[in-house]
Amino acid sequence: MTIILYDIPSTLPGDALNPSTWKTRYTLNIKGIPYTTEWVEFPDIEPLAKKLGISPTLKKPDGSPLYTLPAIYDPSTGTYVSESLRIAEYLEKTYPDAPTIFPNNTAGLQMAFTDAFMSKIPKLLPFILPAQVLRLNSPSAEYIRRSREKDFGKTLEEVLPKGEEAVRQWAAYKDGLGTVDAWYSKNGGMGPFLLGETPSWADVVVGAFSMWCRKVWGEGSQEWKDIMSWHDGRWQTIMEGLKKYETVN
């Protein structure tokens, strides 16, 4: 009885790119719950979700439902669940003997962390969104380009910061991460993770966004080298801690 994880494919064969679906992949790997991946291009998400009865997770600007991944199907309960946090909560409840990612009843604190973390990294998006489409297969690339360019009101090439503006914006992204680094520095040096030795939801969120950077830009890129060098290697330490949970099944 193996869980199915619905994820978005990329030009990296058999590899995962998307930060939202990486949250669920890390969660499944940390919990040690068996799963296989079913790859779904962006334009196919809505038809598939409607066919299978997977709930929408957000609303489009016109108020109509928006269907997103990750989603899972758990054959042991016959349940579809969408949205990374709801999936995590489902897995916590359904598999109480697996390692928890909300240790010591910290689910509320972990949600507040996610809110605060997301507020620190908006400067990443103008850099990574134009780079990301180059890693998507053409149906997804065209779909995402159309959708993002509508959101921004300009082409992705125009969104990408350039010259001195790029230097300023990239430094601002680093500054935002600096606040997150200060939170991590409060773990008493007891391990790579926010709670010390044990990975939890906060690390899953940070790891998923770090993984997005690594996969989109590649390990040899200047962007990735920058990030790995920042804040006394904080993000490198976390990624090394999460290394054993990186398997793409």
Next chain:
Amino acid sequence: MTIILYDIPSTLPGDALNPSTWKTRYTLNIKGIPYTTEWVEFPDIEPLAKKLGISPTLKKPDGSPLYTLPAIYDPSTGTYVSESLRIAEYLEKTYPDAPTIFPNNTAGLQMAFTDAFMSKIPKLLPFILPAQVLRLNSPSAEYIRRSREKDFGKTLEEVLPKGEEAVRQWAAYKDGLGTVDAWYSKNGGMGPFLLGETPSWADVVVGAFSMWCRKVWGEGSQEWKDIMSWHDGRWQTIMEGLKKYETVN
């Protein structure tokens, strides 16, 4: 060897009003560390801090140091500490046998909570700042009025939302608290606090701001009744849980 807590007096005799100093008061009470209060009017904070050698905590817009309360003096180590979080960290380290307010190595998560919580409650300020000066003694009231009116570029009476705007802004404040309520709802109903039965820094922060509302507006006010009625009594439940830590020594 009793700690001295420096706090700002109000027109409520022997009672404490300020949300920042309430964080330290709650912390001392939860830890059960003996202390007495020394009351300092706002304009006297800077001269006192300079005389005693208490560190500034922020910078003024012109870059010069800003001295704030809370601060404590611990005669057992001969140490002055300012700023509520730094005081909490000092107390954790110096009194490791007292109850911790960062249980299970959650200090980093707790700091992220504080960041996220503060981002949800800016709508409170235009309501409470004009009301607060009415509860301060005249030296502090004049000082705070001058400083706040400079920040806002208008009188506190002009800052206070009125009519339909007040209804909208008060509803927006409630909405912001709704997100915080959603975090609390993840505690599994295991107690009044974010981690369940045990109070921690997150509850201290929420409690300090709730206490500010209660003391400024009074328990009979419509504002306080509103807050107590919101989110299925969430804020009432937390305040009841914190009741035994309300003593003003």
